[in-house]
Structure formats: C-alpha cells, structure tokens
Amino acid sequence: MKSAVIVFPGSNREGDVLRALKSAGSQAEKVWHAETELPKGTDLVVLPGGFSYGDYLRCGAIAGRATVMDAVRAHAARGGLVLGICNGFQILCESGLLPGILMRNANLKFICHRQFLRVERNDTAFTRAYSKGQAIDVCVAHGEGNYTADEETLKRLEGEGLVAFRYSDAQGHITADSNRNGSMNAIAGIYSDKLNVLGMMPHPENLIEDLVGGTDGRGLFESLVSSFPKAA
Amino acid sequence: MIRNDVAITPELVKEHGLKPDEYERFVNLIGREPTITELGIVSAMWNEHCSYKSSRIHLRGLPTKAPWVIQGPGENAGVIDIGDGLACIFKMESHNHPSFIEPYQGAATGVGGILRDVFTMGARPIASLNFLRFGEPDHPKTPHLVSGVVAGIGGYGNSFGVPTVGGSVGFDKRYNGNILVNAMAVGLARTDEIFYAKATGVGNPIVYLGSKTGRDGIHGATMASAEFDDASEEKRPTVQVGDPFAEKLLLEACLELMKSGAVIAIQDMGAAGLTSSAVEMGAKGNLGIELDLDKVPCREEGMTAYEMMLSESQERMLMVLKPGMEKEAEAIFHKWGLDFAVIGKTTDTLRFVIKHQGEVKADLPIKELGDEAPLYDRPWVESPKQPVIAPNSVKAPMSEAEALLKLVGSPDQSSKRWVWEQYDHLILGNTVQTPGGDAAIVRVEDGPKGLALTTDVTPRYCEADPFEGGKQAVAEAWRNITAVGGLPLAITDNLNFASPERPESMGQFVGCVRGIGEACKALDFPVVSGNVSLYNETNGQGILPTPAIGGVGLLDDVTVNASIAFRQEGEAIILIGATQGWLGQSIYLRDVCGREEGAPPPVDLASEKRNGDFVRQLIRSGQVKTVHDVSDGGIALALAEMAMAGQVGAEITAVPEGLALHAFLFGEDQARYLIAVDEDAAADILYAAGAVGIPAVTLGVTGGDALILPGQQAISVKQLKAAHEAWLPEYMTGKS
Numbered sequence A: 001m002k003s004a005v006i007v008f009p010g011s012n013r014e015g016d017v018l019r020a021l022k023s024a025g026s027q028a029e030k031v032w033h034a035e036t037e038l039p040k041g042t043d044l045v046v047l048p049g050g051f052s053y054g055d056y057l058r059c060g061a062i063a064g065r066a067t068v069m070d071a072v073r074a075h076a077a078r079g080g081l082v083l084g085i086c087n088g089f090q091i092l093c094e095s096g097l098l099p100g101i102l103m104r105n106a107n108l109k110f111i112c113h114r115q116f117l118r119v120e121r122n123d124t125a126f127t128r129a130y131s132k133g134q135a136i137d138v139c140v141a142h143g144e145g146n147y148t149a150d151e152e153t154l155k156r157l158e159g160e161g162l163v164a165f166r167y168s169d170a171q172g173h174i175t176a177d178s179n180r181n182g183s184m185n186a187i188a189g190i191y192s193d194k195l196n197v198l199g200m201m202p203h204p205e206n207l208i209e210d211l212v213g214g215t216d217g218r219g220l221f222e223s224l225v226s227s228f229p230k231a232a
Numbered sequence B: 001m002i003r004n005d006v007a008i009t010p011e012l013v014k015e016h017g018l019k020p021d022e023y024e025r026f027v028n029l030i031g032r033e034p035t036i037t038e039l040g041i042v043s044a045m046w047n048e049h050c051s052y053k054s055s056r057i058h059l060r061g062l063p064t065k066a067p068w069v070i071q072g073p074g075e076n077a078g079v080i081d082i083g084d085g086l087a088c089i090f091k092m093e094s095h096n097h098p099s100f101i102e103p104y105q106g107a108a109t110g111v112g113g114i115l116r117d118v119f120t121m122g123a124r125p126i127a128s129l130n131f132l133r134f135g136e137p138d139h140p141k142t143p144h145l146v147s148g149v150v151a152g153i154g155g156y157g158n159s160f161g162v163p164t165v166g167g168s169v170g171f172d173k174r175y176n177g178n179i180l181v182n183a184m185a186v187g188l189a190r191t192d193e194i195f196y197a198k199a200t201g202v203g204n205p206i207v208y209l210g211s212k213t214g215r216d217g218i219h220g221a222t223m224a225s226a227e228f229d230d231a232s233e234e235k236r237p238t239v240q241v242g243d244p245f246a247e248k249l250l251l252e253a254c255l256e257l258m259k260s261g262a263v264i265a266i267q268d269m270g271a272a273g274l275t276s277s278a279v280e281m282g283a284k285g286n287l288g289i290e291l292d293l294d295k296v297p298c299r300e301e302g303m304t305a306y307e308m309m310l311s312e313s314q315e316r317m318l319m320v321l322k323p324g325m326e327k328e329a330e331a332i333f334h335k336w337g338l339d340f341a342v343i344g345k346t347t348d349t350l351r352f353v354i355k356h357q358g359e360v361k362a363d364l365p366i367k368e369l370g371d372e373a374p375l376y377d378r379p380w381v382e383s384p385k386q387p388v389i390a391p392n393s394v395k396a397p398m399s400e401a402e403a404l405l406k407l408v409g410s411p412d413q414s415s416k417r418w419v420w421e422q423y424d425h426l427i428l429g430n431t432v433q434t435p436g437g438d439a440a441i442v443r444v445e446d447g448p449k450g451l452a453l454t455t456d457v458t459p460r461y462c463e464a465d466p467f468e469g470g471k472q473a474v475a476e477a478w479r480n481i482t483a484v485g486g487l488p489l490a491i492t493d494n495l496n497f498a499s500p501e502r503p504e505s506m507g508q509f510v511g512c513v514r515g516i517g518e519a520c521k522a523l524d525f526p527v528v529s530g531n532v533s534l535y536n537e538t539n540g541q542g543i544l545p546t547p548a549i550g551g552v553g554l555l556d557d558v559t560v561n562a563s564i565a566f567r568q569e570g571e572a573i574i575l576i577g578a579t580q581g582w583l584g585q586s587i588y589l590r591d592v593c594g595r596e597e598g599a600p601p602p603v604d605l606a607s608e609k610r611n612g613d614f615v616r617q618l619i620r621s622g623q624v625k626t627v628h629d630v631s632d633g634g635i636a637l638a639l640a641e642m643a644m645a646g647q648v649g650a651e652i653t654a655v656p657e658g659l660a661l662h663a664f665l666f667g668e669d670q671a672r673y674l675i676a677v678d679e680d681a682a683a684d685i686l687y688a689a690g691a692v693g694i695p696a697v698t699l700g701v702t703g704g705d706a707l708i709l710p711g712q713q714a715i716s717v718k719q720l721k722a723a724h725e726a727w728l729p730e731y732m733t734g735k736s
Helices: A014-026 A068-077 A085-094 A151-159 A219-227 B010-017 B020-030 B036-046 B095-102 B103-119 B141-161 B231-236 B244-259 B275-282 B305-310 B326-335 B366-371 B399-407 B459-464 B466-483 B503-523 B587-592 B605-620 B634-646 B662-667 B679-691 B715-732
Strands: A002-007 A027-032 A044-047 A079-086 A101-103 A111-118 A136-141 A146-148 A161-170 A187-191 A197-201 B069-071 B078-081 B086-094 B124-134 B166-172 B180-190 B205-210 B261-267 B287-290 B316-321 B339-348 B351-356 B360-365 B432-433 B440-443 B450-456 B487-496 B529-531 B546-555 B573-578 B627-630 B650-654 B671-675 B696-702 B705-707
Touching: A002 A014, A002 B069, A014 A027, A014 A044, A014 A219, A027 B244, A044 A068, A044 A085, A079 A085, A085 A101, A101 B316, A101 B487, A111 B440, A146 A187, A161 A197, B010 B020, B010 B036, B020 B036, B020 B141, B020 B360, B020 B432, B036 B275, B036 B305, B036 B351, B036 B360, B036 B366, B069 B440, B078 B529, B078 B546, B078 B587, B086 B103, B086 B487, B086 B546, B095 B103, B095 B180, B103 B124, B103 B141, B103 B180, B103 B261, B124 B141, B124 B244, B124 B440, B124 B450, B124 B546, B141 B166, B141 B180, B141 B244, B141 B715, B166 B339, B166 B440, B166 B450, B180 B487, B180 B546, B205 B244, B205 B275, B205 B326, B205 B671, B244 B261, B244 B316, B244 B326, B244 B662, B261 B275, B275 B287, B275 B305, B275 B351, B275 B366, B305 B316, B305 B351, B305 B360, B305 B573, B316 B326, B326 B339, B351 B366, B360 B366, B399 B587, B399 B634, B399 B715, B432 B715, B450 B466, B459 B503, B459 B546, B466 B487, B466 B503, B466 B546, B466 B605, B466 B671, B503 B546, B503 B605, B573 B605, B573 B679, B587 B634, B605 B627, B605 B671, B605 B679, B627 B634, B634 B650, B634 B705, B634 B715, B671 B679, B679 B696, B705 B715
Parallel strands: A002 A027, A002 A044, A044 A079, A079 A197, B086 B529, B124 B166, B287 B351, B487 B529, B650 B705
Antiparallel strands: A101 A146, A111 A136, A111 A161, A161 A187, A187 A197, B069 B078, B078 B086, B086 B180, B124 B180, B205 B316, B205 B339, B261 B316, B287 B339, B351 B360, B432 B440, B440 B450, B450 B546, B487 B546, B573 B671, B573 B696, B627 B671, B650 B696
16 A cells, blocks of 8 residues: 655654554655645555644645645545544645534643544444444544534534544543543544545554554554555 | 944943943953944843853863763753764753743743754754743732743644653742743754754855744843843743744754755854854854845844844754855755845854944954853852751641642642643654653654653752752652663753842852752763753742753663553552651641751762662563652652552551651652562562662552551542642632
C-alpha cells in the first residue's frame, strides 16, 4: 500500500502518522501542500494533525482551499481512501469532503488526554481489525474538536451509519464524562457517504507501541494496509 | 560628531535604565556623546538581563565541564554528548515580568524564545518543560494569571508541535506581585552538525530571516531588569506577541538551510533583538558588523533606527552566510513563506556600524559593548541561620491520616492535571513517562536511548538557608532523574531572585549559587546553560529565592525504567535512606501546623550519591520498576502518590522507635527513595543495601484499595484521589 501524507505549513503530526503507517507496512511519503498532483499509485491520502496556517482563521479553512486539495478531492471522488486526523478532520470539513464543523471544546480549553473510543462499525477499510462496539484506548489533543452539525445532517449520519467512532468510557458506554469536548452525539469521527473518507479528532497514530502508552491505535493502520493486496 | 539631533539628557539616560556612572563609562568608552540609537543599544547591552553585571562574578564558581559536555554556558544553549553521534541541546529561561503584565503572550513568547535558542544551534526540539510559581490562591489576580500563563504555554507549544512533558506549579504569597514563568526546551542534533553564534570571514553577508520587525517589545529586556510597582501594567506595550506558526516555519526553514551547508553562524533575535544578536556574532568572531537598516523587513512604516535596533518582535533570526549561497538560502525561506533579506556584512573594523536612510546612526566598538559592560561585586549579607526544630517538639494538631488527606488536596501538593492536560504532551509519539511522575521520559528518536527530564527547586528551603537550598535544588533534580532510571548528566539553571541592590537578596543569590556549585561538583552534574532573572520584586517585596534547576539524564535503554505507580498487590515497600524526621521548613509544618520556620533539611551529598547510585542500579538491572523519591510531604505523601498512580493501596506497619509518628511520616529528610518489589527481591535488596552501608528498611506491603498508616484509619485510594484531583479544577472554576 502507498500512502501520501500531505504537509501544510503548520502541520506537526506528519512524522507521527508516517511512523504509524510504516510500522503497519505501508509505504508512505510526505507531499507538500503546493503540489498539484498526488504521487502515482497513491492508495491512501492522510491529512495529519497540526495547526495548518496557524489555524488563525477557522481551523482548517485555509488548508481546505490549498492547491493540493483539488487532487485530494479528485482522489476521493474516484473512491480513493482519505484519512484526516485532528486538524486533518477539520480540513476535511472545510474542504467539503465531510459535513459538519469542529467548534471550540465545551470547556474552551485545549485538552490532551487518553480517551476511549467506541468503534461503531468494523466493516470499513479503516476499522476491520477492530470488533464492532470495541472500546479502544487512544488519545486526543485539540482545542476545537467539538463536532457540530445541523439536525438534518446529524440524522443522516446516524441513519446511514456514517458515525465511525464515539467518545466512550473503557466499557464502551457513552457518558457525559467521556465526551469531554461536548461533541454532538459524542461523535469522534465520521465517514463520507461511500465510507472512503474518514475524519477523526483522536490520534490513533500516537498509540502504536506499549512503551508509549499502548497499541490500540495500530488497528486502524493495520486495517488500511490489509485492505490492499501486497505488492508483488 | 554624529548626533542625529536628539540631545541626551540625564532624564533620557535614566529612562534607559542606565545609572549616571554607567552612562559616564559609556561616554568615556566612545569618546563623545552617543546618538539616541547608540544610547538605546547600550541600554540593551548593559542591562542586567543581557550583561549579567551583578551575577557574573558569582557564576564563575559553577562547574561547567565534564567529558560529555560539548558546550557549556555562553552560547544559545548548552550541549551534551549522549552517544551514537547525538547531542542533547537544552536551556531554561525566564519570562517572569512579561507574564505578569500579559500572562498569555508573556508565557507564550517565553516558550517561543527558548525553543528558538535550541533550534538556533541546529537541534530539533523534542520536549519542553516549565517551572511556574504564582501568588497565593486567595489573591484576586492569581486565577487570572494561572489561566493565562497555562493557556499561553499550551498555545505556543501545542501549535509549534513540541510535547510539554513536565514541570512544576506552586503557589506562595511571595509571588503575589511577581510570578515566575520559566520555560525549558530540549532538542536533539548530530554532534557534527551543531551551529554557533561566532561569525567568521570578512565581507560575508549578514542575513535577516523570519518574521518582520515591528514596534513590539521595545525595551523588553530593560523592563525585565527593573523592579515592579503599581504602574507596571502600563508596561504592557513592552510585551511581545507570539506567533507559533511563524516559529514552526522558521524551525523547518532553518534546519533545511543548515543542511544545505550555507550557514556560517546563526543567532536568534531574543532579548534586545537585532542589537544583541548582531553584537554577539561579531564580538565572538572578532569581527565588525555593518548593518543597513533600509533592508530590514518591517511590519510598520516609518520605523526609526532606534526602534528597529530595540524591537523584540518574535520569530526572527540573524545568520552569517557563506558568500555565494544567498540565492539557495533565499529559495528555502521563500518556500516556507518567510522573509529573507541581506541586511549587512561582516567587516574587519571591530566596529558596530548602523546605517539608515543615508546616515550613520551608530558607530560603536563591538567587543567593548560586551566586554566592557559594568561588572558589580554587590554588597551582600549572609541570611541568618534558622534554628533546628527537634522532630518530637512539634505537636500534631490532627491525626496523621487527616493530615495526609489535607495535604494531598492542598494547593501545592494537589494534582496539576488541569494544567498539563492543556499541554500536548503526547505529540511526536516518544513520551514514555507523562507528567505526574518524578521525571518525564522521552525516547530518543526510535530508541533505544531515552532522556529523563525534570525541573526542581524548593524555594522555602532556599530562603531559610540559601546554601543548603541551592544544594537541595540540584540534589532533587538529580534524584528525580535517578528515580526513573536515568543517569543525571547536566543541568540548566534559571536563577530567579529579588533586587541585587539589596544586600539581603544578593546574599540569597550568592548562597544559592554556592550551594548549586557544591552539589553539581559532588554529583558530577555540571551547569551547561542558564539564565539569571533579578529584580523580581514589587513595591520592595521580593520573591522567595528560586533557583529553578532543569535536569537532563540519560537512559541507555529507555524500556528499562521505573515509575511511581504501585503495580501489584503483595509487594514489599522499602525505604532507602536515613530518616531523622526533619520537620523544619516542611510542608507538614507549613500546611498542617501553620508554621513557616526552622532550618531546612541538610543535604549530605555523599549519601545522595551513594543512595541514588544504588537505586539506579536496581532499576537498570531490572530488579525494581516502582520507585518514588521522597520530597515535599515526606514518606506519607510519597506513599499516597504511589497508591493513586497505581490504584493499589498499601499497609504501613513499620513504627519508628523514639520518633513521633508524624515526624517519621512527614519529615523531609533528603537522599531518600521508596521502592516496591516482590518479597523475594526485597530480601536481596535489603541485604545488598546493608552490605554497602545504605540505610534500607521495609515499611509495609502493597495491596487493598486503601492506604493504611500505622494505627490510623484507612484512607481509600478513591478518597485520596478525589481530594488530590479536586482542588485545582474547583479553584479555577471558582468553586473552592
């Protein structure tokens, strides 16, 4: 599998996700935001975490309009896989690839902590290594992760099974305490209609080794790699 | 001769923070009346912050060398060799005054400044820490300052993309009018790719990089070198505004440019901006510098030479480039969207010449600006010795269990989760030990090595006995690194004191520095970088003497480490080190008995070294995985922290003979560690300790869901945790 990690000015978790992709067995390279095309044979595009353009405007607003995003949109339209993590999720919302928006956290502060997520479905390219309803232990690090959408969008996401992950406790229960940023329906990540674009606030890429907290994040990258036949 | 039409009056000299004799010294040096630009330049170079004029003669006594030290004090940051061709580059620096005036931006730019110091030398920052002191919780300004400073540190570090992995937060009324914000940055570079400030070669281009210059921060360093009064908040315009996004771009662009081989010398524009960076590069290289300010990228129109030379606009760098490589360098900076301008050249005249709009605005001898700065041996008096408080003379006002519950939920001892959850401490994926333990651990690249990092000092000890307090600060940093399995290698010191013009506070400075030096020598723990922050006082009320120590240690195999958490039931709890029950200046005496008195615990450096080396060996050989150093709050608080961290209780059965229980449990004798190991290993460890004369005694056993102190009501771990976690969030939301 071949991954392209897009680097915007202000991206800062590109190295973390490159490490996770490579350790799961993907080829992965950085692609500068000013490029007009993705590398040939790109299977997965990753928009990494960070503060693209400083996030001085709405988070992800400028990156969502960067040159490279036309190529990313075309890749998604062809059914190609796109993963946006944290700032990447914000960029996906701003670029029109996913609905809704990420507002300031309910407590108006940046929060960084370990967080359980409930895997809502395991029949997508991103989650097949998990079981449905499994609570995975990853982490969050964001100031604006409060997922917000209009009622109709929310209804459609829920009705069509497009919610990927919800903030939960260790048993997979959705509680007020486990939804610290105040997201609607405790939504931590959503899919596009065709399930080929995933945006999520939490960072699976930081939980890939026992030494640094655990391995529950590996499943996401292993799922992706296993979705592609090994190159001969 | 050159006057540029502003007459230099005594009032103007005073406004620039220069004493009349200092001004006279400058006039004699240059042989004429200075221009206003020159007055500005000298005020920037000769203030306390930049010249260390009151502290220099005392700092000379600090040990700065060891076989692993590549660069000691005097550069942007200290450099140590950690093997495998890698160097660890680190420094701590204060931003106290700006943070009191404008907490968010003051703290943010403090972080920005120290990150820049580290990457200026070619290192990629891999961790950040801080040391914070606020006024008493009841002071009306305190919550606002806590909120702003924490948000500012997070706002900058999180966006820049460096994990903030450790720190220290405390409260005391002595910081009511003058908080402390000390930020530490740690970076990694290859030992053969370290960059320095020393310029070489005549006629080489001097290049300005980064953000544009504005009118912000003019006289910031002068402001930082004066006492505060009630009108200090009017100084808000002297605080700079941080742009972490620009800094991140600057980092990437600088590292890319350094790889290209174009950089001869580099210096960040920190305190005193363009002035200090240019003078430093020239003076270190025995070269003159000529700058043409018409070429400086400006954010505002009509800026004067004076303003440009004193601006402390952030995220800027000055470089000397190899001639002929300007084009290549410019392309890299434009790729990152940053300004790049050749603004001058090196000369063989040893003069610092500033030209602007066809006029010479300054023409000064470059070496003398630094070398001939005033140097003071200020009068100082030794702090009066405090009486030693006999352990059994202190009456216990409540039961030991009640006292412990009170302490775990007290402002200083309560959990600082509310703070560190606002810092991204997980980015880069190398944080092996997160905040809340003895020292943070970050893996070095893909391993196997790791760095142990900590910031420490106990200001109340330093005030009661500066010499012992200085020793203790170093010993505690050394002990915290040891307690996670690290070999302590070197420190950076951030010396925060009140006015050096008062002999009492100068005496505190002198005593602490001597103590630090003594401990560094004994523990083989040299000082490789640091910062002195004096004049920390408001309306004549000085802060507690606070020499914060930032320690760095090395783990050869980062997977072999220890943490404070009890791991399982049925493990023996062993106390390493001797206990007298020292209650003088203890947290127990202050927060339980309401008494701030007595001599602080003495630090026996030989015992520190012996006990610490023994514990580290236990960790490194894989025998022990649970270790906690014993410090504030003594054995009792250490046990509570170990129980809370592991969610495993303990029962303590050892009762001291001839010593009051509260003195035994809460005394703050130094050189001690608590460890927990299975019963079989415990016997071996006790035997091994006995064989080399190290005091070691079994206190009890882990297990259950409560902490049971001898003869006391059990306190459930849940109850401890509730008290420990509640205070700060409730305080910050106005509930406590």
